Amino acid sequence: MASIPEDILPERIRARLTTRMIGCALTVVSEIGSTNEAAMAAGHAGAPEGLCLLADRQTSGRGRLNRTWSSLPGLGVYTSILLRPAVPPDRAPILTLMAGCAVVEAIRTVAAVQPQLKWPNDVLLEGKKVAGILTEMATLGSRVSHVVVGIGINVNHRATDFPPEVRATATSLALAGGRPVDRGEVILALYGALERWYRLHGSDGAAMILESARRAMATLGRDVVVQSPGAAWQGKAVDLDQDGALLVRDATGTVQRVIADDVSIREGTRS
Numbered sequence: 001m002a003s004i005p006e007d008i009l010p011e012r013i014r015a016r017l018t019t020r021m022i023g024c025a026l027t028v029v030s031e032i033g034s035t036n037e038a039a040m041a042a043g044h045a046g047a048p049e050g051l052c053l054l055a056d057r058q059t060s061g062r063g064r065l066n067r068t069w070s071s072l073p074g075l076g077v078y079t080s081i082l083l084r085p086a087v088p089p090d091r092a093p094i095l096t097l098m099a100g101c102a103v104v105e106a107i108r109t110v111a112a113v114q115p116q117l118k119w120p121n122d123v124l125l126e127g128k129k130v131a132g133i134l135t136e137m138a139t140l141g142s143r144v145s146h147v148v149v150g151i152g153i154n155v156n157h158r159a160t161d162f163p164p165e166v167r168a169t170a171t172s173l174a175l176a177g178g179r180p181v182d183r184g185e186v187i188l189a190l191y192g193a194l195e196r197w198y199r200l201h202g203s204d205g206a207a208m209i210l211e212s213a214r215r216a217m218a219t220l221g222r223d224v225v226v227q228s229p230g231a232a233w234q235g236k237a238v239d240l241d242q243d244g245a246l247l248v249r250d251a252t253g254t255v256q257r258v259i260a261d262d263v264s265i266r267e268g269t270r271s
């Protein structure tokens, strides 16, 4: 089994972590199938809120809509955080936007670049994807048992480190910022930002999360293509709804709520 690289050694991270809840339990491994899969299992087994799993490499890293998340060793941050929010299941989707706000803040802190969000779960730098968020939820009757927020950040990738099919649309903090970035710093900034944003979420801060997400959201004001089951349609993304759904005005002028479909921005469009 490969050893854990110096920059993500658990003792190094624990020594500098200033959070109370996020990272209260931290497991770092050199290799895992998917940190999300393991964190969901830990949630079912009763692990505490705030548990963080971090891997140097994933062999089955997964993304939204059954996509894969390339997770080469030494290059990226691959982490999953276990949350137990006291909200009904229909209020959990805003946690993806909450995590998006935290990733944007963390990236700004460590790399002095200006990330944007692409609804619902992508973080972009100069229009290319630098990070992705995969939120998964388990319910118990009518309430949330646990939520896992999985975050993948491309940190020190060169263009050739990405799979050919995403090479033109992916970037990393090092590529965009022009210098290598310490993954330990990214993780500390991320866990710190997540703790602040999650506290806000718990103290009725949904309006602030929405406001911050609106400001960072590259999707708003743009013409988009929505891939609904069986049909693609076009419209203009006009706003975020209270629960984080994307509001898209279609060709007839009707504003539709988009909850789970794939949304792509049509380049060259801005209102």
Ligand code: BTN
Pocket (backbone or CB within 6 Å): 033, 034, 035, 036, 037, 058, 060, 061, 062, 063, 064, 065, 067, 069, 077, 078, 079, 080, 121, 122, 131, 132, 133, 134, 150, 151, 152, 153
């Ligand atoms: C996406 O862009 O569709 C979401 C990508 C999420 C990737 C992260 S990496 C850590 C965690 N474990 C996984 O298997 N996926 C998430």
